[in-house]
Amino acid sequence: MSDVSKQAPSVSDAYEMVVGLEVHVQLLTRTKAFCSCSTAYGAPPNANTCPVCLALPGALPVLNEEAVRLAVRAAHALHCTVNETSIFARKNYFYPDLPKGYQISQFDKPLAEHGKLDIGVNADGTPITIGITRVHMEEDAGKSVHDRYPGVTAIDLNRSGVPLIEIVSEPDMRSAREAGAYLRALKQVIEYTAVSDANMEEGSLRVDANVSARLRGETTLGTKTEVKNLNSFSGVERALEIEFARQCEVLASGGVVTQQTMLWDANRGEVRPARSKEGSHDYRYFPEPDLPPLRLARAWIDAAELALPELPAAKVARFIADYKLPPTDVEVLVASQPTAAYFESVVKAGAEPKAAANWVIRDVLQEVKGGASISAFPVEPSSLAQLIGMVTDNTVSSAAAKSIFVIAAKTRELPSDIAKREGLLQERNEDALVGWVDQVLAENPDVATRFRGGDRKLLGVLVGLVMKASKGRADPRAINQLLSARAADGK
Amino acid sequence: MAIGADDVRHVAALARLAVPESQLPALVSQLNGILSHMDALAKVKTVGVMPAAGVGDAAMPLRADIGPPIPLARPLESFAPQSRDGFLLVPRLATHESAGDDESDE
Amino acid sequence: MNGSAESAVRDAFARMAEVDAGPAGLNCILWTDEARALQDAAAVDALAAKGALAGVPFVAKDNIATTHLQTTCGSRILEGYVSPYEATVITRLRDAGAVLVGKSNMDEFAMGSSNEHSAWGPVLNPVDRTRVPGGSSGGSAAAVAAGIVRIALGSETGGSVRQPASYCGIVGVKPTYGRVSRYGLVAFASSLDQVGVFGATVADAAAGLEVIAGRDTRDATSADCPIDRYTAAATADLADVVIGRPREYFPKSLDPRIAKRCDDALESLRARGAEIREVSLPHTDLAIPVYYIIAPAEASSNLARFDGVRYGPRGASDGLREMYESTRTRGFGAEVTRRILLGTYVLSAGYYDAYYKKAQEVRTLIAQDFREVFESGVHLLFTPTTPSPAFAFGAKSDPYEMYLNDIFTATANLAGVPAISVPIGDIDGLPVGGQLIARHFDEQMMFRGAFALEAAHVGAE
Numbered sequence A: 001m002s003d004v005s006k007q008a009p010s011v012s013d014a015y016e017m018v019v020g021l022e023v024h025v026q027l028l029t030r031t032k033a034f035c036s037c038s039t040a041y042g043a044p045p046n047a048n049t050c051p052v053c054l055a056l057p058g059a060l061p062v063l064n065e066e067a068v069r070l071a072v073r074a075a076h077a078l079h080c081t082v083n084e085t086s087i088f089a090r091k092n093y094f095y096p097d098l099p100k101g102y103q104i105s106q107f108d109k110p111l112a113e114h115g116k117l118d119i120g121v122n123a124d125g126t127p128i129t130i131g132i133t134r135v136h137m138e139e140d141a142g143k144s145v146h147d148r149y150p151g152v153t154a155i156d157l158n159r160s161g162v163p164l165i166e167i168v169s170e171p172d173m174r175s176a177r178e179a180g181a182y183l184r185a186l187k188q189v190i191e192y193t194a195v196s197d198a199n200m201e202e203g204s205l206r207v208d209a210n211v212s213a214r215l216r217g218e219t220t221l222g223t224k225t226e227v228k229n230l231n232s233f234s235g236v237e238r239a240l241e242i243e244f245a246r247q248c249e250v251l252a253s254g255g256v257v258t259q260q261t262m263l264w265d266a267n268r269g270e271v272r273p274a275r276s277k278e279g280s281h282d283y284r285y286f287p288e289p290d291l292p293p294l295r296l297a298r299a300w301i302d303a304a305e306l307a308l309p310e311l312p313a314a315k316v317a318r319f320i321a322d323y324k325l326p327p328t329d330v331e332v333l334v335a336s337q338p339t340a341a342y343f344e345s346v347v348k349a350g351a352e353p354k355a356a357a358n359w360v361i362r363d364v365l366q367e368v369k370g371g372a373s374i375s376a377f378p379v380e381p382s383s384l385a386q387l388i389g390m391v392t393d394n395t396v397s398s399a400a401a402k403s404i405f406v407i408a409a410k411t412r413e414l415p416s417d418i419a420k421r422e423g424l425l426q427e428r429n430e431d432a433l434v435g436w437v438d439q440v441l442a443e444n445p446d447v448a449t450r451f452r453g454g455d456r457k458l459l460g461v462l463v464g465l466v467m468k469a470s471k472g473r474a475d476p477r478a479i480n481q482l483l484s485a486r487a488a489d490g491k
Numbered sequence B: 001m002a003i004g005a006d007d008v009r010h011v012a013a014l015a016r017l018a019v020p021e022s023q024l025p026a027l028v029s030q031l032n033g034i035l036s037h038m039d040a041l042a043k044v045k046t047v048g049v050m051p052a053a054g055v056g057d058a059a060m061p062l063r064a065d066i067g068p069p070i071p072l073a074r075p076l077e078s079f080a081p082q083s084r085d086g087f088l089l090v091p092r093l094a095t096h097e098s099a100g101d102d103e104s105d106e
Numbered sequence C: 001m002n003g004s005a006e007s008a009v010r011d012a013f014a015r016m017a018e019v020d021a022g023p024a025g026l027n028c029i030l031w032t033d034e035a036r037a038l039q040d041a042a043a044v045d046a047l048a049a050k051g052a053l054a055g056v057p058f059v060a061k062d063n064i065a066t067t068h069l070q071t072t073c074g075s076r077i078l079e080g081y082v083s084p085y086e087a088t089v090i091t092r093l094r095d096a097g098a099v100l101v102g103k104s105n106m107d108e109f110a111m112g113s114s115n116e117h118s119a120w121g122p123v124l125n126p127v128d129r130t131r132v133p134g135g136s137s138g139g140s141a142a143a144v145a146a147g148i149v150r151i152a153l154g155s156e157t158g159g160s161v162r163q164p165a166s167y168c169g170i171v172g173v174k175p176t177y178g179r180v181s182r183y184g185l186v187a188f189a190s191s192l193d194q195v196g197v198f199g200a201t202v203a204d205a206a207a208g209l210e211v212i213a214g215r216d217t218r219d220a221t222s223a224d225c226p227i228d229r230y231t232a233a234a235t236a237d238l239a240d241v242v243i244g245r246p247r248e249y250f251p252k253s254l255d256p257r258i259a260k261r262c263d264d265a266l267e268s269l270r271a272r273g274a275e276i277r278e279v280s281l282p283h284t285d286l287a288i289p290v291y292y293i294i295a296p297a298e299a300s301s302n303l304a305r306f307d308g309v310r311y312g313p314r315g316a317s318d319g320l321r322e323m324y325e326s327t328r329t330r331g332f333g334a335e336v337t338r339r340i341l342l343g344t345y346v347l348s349a350g351y352y353d354a355y356y357k358k359a360q361e362v363r364t365l366i367a368q369d370f371r372e373v374f375e376s377g378v379h380l381l382f383t384p385t386t387p388s389p390a391f392a393f394g395a396k397s398d399p400y401e402m403y404l405n406d407i408f409t410a411t412a413n414l415a416g417v418p419a420i421s422v423p424i425g426d427i428d429g430l431p432v433g434g435q436l437i438a439r440h441f442d443e444q445m446m447f448r449g450a451f452a453l454e455a456a457h458v459g460a461e
């Protein structure tokens, strides 16, 4: 199949990719969805289990109110309509890490429906909007470890019953890149609303993709396949490209795509069919009789919406409008809430927005990349604002400012203190400036002569040399004037 | 709606029950005998009738997001058929890739 | 309830040895631990503050989770399983001073009306050992009828307490759905299941229910409703009480001797001042089809957890699927297998709407019948508990014929209303029960009628 992908482009051009994504997100609750067991990650196997999540005979589920609050929060952030009444349902199937033999999920009446998510803008500036079909609540399954002991599968039920939301998109994406953009935008919203840590490596965010191909210009959907086992955003994009290419090959050669589940193999970089058993997909959904309908008061639902923080899209718009920043800058600043917050406090502390943006993007993010959190960054917003001010009013040169920043990032000192101690304040004293000028002219007689002889091109060279002699403390503009004056009267 | 041997095989597979072929005919006739009485329902008019969702119109009580969990009087290992290092053990799937399909899915 | 807990428990075990043990015994008690029971009794005797049921021995059906006796649901699939947690109803009884003396035999997973479907052998009816005690809570009913205990826990899904109570000549209560916690009751059909109580007398049943009733935060379907003093419901007259006689429960085909007992009972209630009114519950005849779709459907899902992975004996296993199938095929008996297949079928793709959804809609109509009758000013409904007295072993071979035993009882489970069976006489020495059905959470009125019925009957002896 990987070969297919190599010859794909030519074939694929005639076809259009149609993608819908199902994303499962673990909610940040202290305890599980239907029992009081801890959701802590990394406990010893089966340490976080009880009669309920072990599905012992006679045990019953009781829903966690915080799971409901977080799910509703996420639904609002995705502009969904939250239903006042939603119904839990049983999804029946046998698997060793599914203790009850059914998953408590939602089917006919989900928590929320009809949402949308903007994932970027078209060339003409209009937003690219992906429809959200539904957001429903369900419980996670345990973990099956297949390679730990020979011949057996090891089951750990610590994850069994951890609350999830499943976010189902409309088939609105037309390329792997759009799918990637959707996932990044979704992760961003989830993080902004603190509903989950949305960490794909730890499995707190999981993605299944439904992909189909159709001739460009066609309006009906082709037969889709479901691609599972996607373990990273880049993996999603690669898997989609490869599966799409495979489908194009099939269609181009007059074949038909069979609806089936495919598995992404990141190591081999290939998509292959999951061995499926006949009729193994009859889940026999029916309303969960152990849980009455979930009824939420409209007033409570609306209050939850008002409690939402500013979401990425709104922040982008505001930054462009209020700070007159280029969209490219804003995109970087808003990528994470802490970064945006840091930038705004720098501006609030008096820094000019564009300068602040440059410093945050170019210097601050450089320093904090590598997992460190920007909120704990040694150079506090007020300090950075001070430093930026010192550059604008020429108290320090921008070269000096850089070295001050590097020191502050280590020592947490005030830039003004560092500048004094390191003698980096710009020198305005006339005698000192004249001294450096004389020194440079003396040390470079021939250059000096040609300059006095009227070779103005050398002005830049000399200014540079004087700056060097002054270790960056001289004010370039003042030096400019002094040198020009010398050239004029030929001394 | 009469139920046939294939239907019984199908639901037996879904329910993870190994019904011996020898018992199929008896089961088919018994199930058909039972289901024939169910056809009385088809004649009842239920347009606009809400299916009973549980009993009464009680709303769901919620629990606070706190522990501790309900304790076990005896550890899992004491009643689990097969366990090791705290894990429960089951026979390895023929192909554990098929996990994704035969449902490790949420 | 006089004398010490210890002597009461000794008496219970003595009686058990007398009637239950051996090949000729009733086989109503499956698991006991006399030493442990005597310890518990001693602990109760040592207490200064006595609970409502201090020193009262009781037995619990084998599908109610107990931490020191097995909980097998009368099934091989749970052979040897001792629950690591305790059912709420057991905790409440023990907190009230009652002492658990045994787990009682039952139809496997409560699926049956004769107790012939227990993996541990049938229970004999103490009144006539050639006949069934009824089911599925036949063991508990027999234990009370045989005088081992005065109070026993059973479970109801379609009549599993009232029907054996009627067959054994004792009192059996099915509370309002949600009145008693299901936490620790091994589920058969979650939307129908309710723990029920057997009593040697109405007062015994009332005392037991009083203790176990009430909201439990571990069961999302348990209701937060005030609990009256059922034991105080005894009253001489029924003036201002309207009792309905639903004609659908008295068909032409009804055994005339049963009809006669019922007429006598109604007469005795009228004599105490009750107004008897002819009423109609038009959808009654649909109860059995509805019940036998909903119950197996929910059961097929509830019994999926018995897979040999976490507890219970595991079948031979060369592969995962083989392990599942050998565990479940060996573990479940014929009736349970039949109902799992039926329930899986009615839920499966293409049949859900025609069967399960349709049944839930008709269930709504059945519940409406009750609401309308009660809203018309009727306080109680009186009906026969069963269409016939206890039948002989093996008398009902066809499954559906067996199912028809629940014809007068399943409606209360489908509607969620409380109902009680009280002895109203006998036919050739075989007990006959009369059923009183009340409004949701009006157990108080139900007991008021039951006390009156009992008084009249006992008086007639």
Ligand SMILES: [Mg+2]
Pocket (backbone or CB within 6 Å): A024, A105, A138, A166, B106
């Ligand atoms: Mg899901």
Ligand SMILES: [Zn+2]
Pocket (backbone or CB within 6 Å): A032, A035, A036, A037, A048, A049, A050, A051, A052, A053, A054, A161, B069
């Ligand atoms: Zn738990």
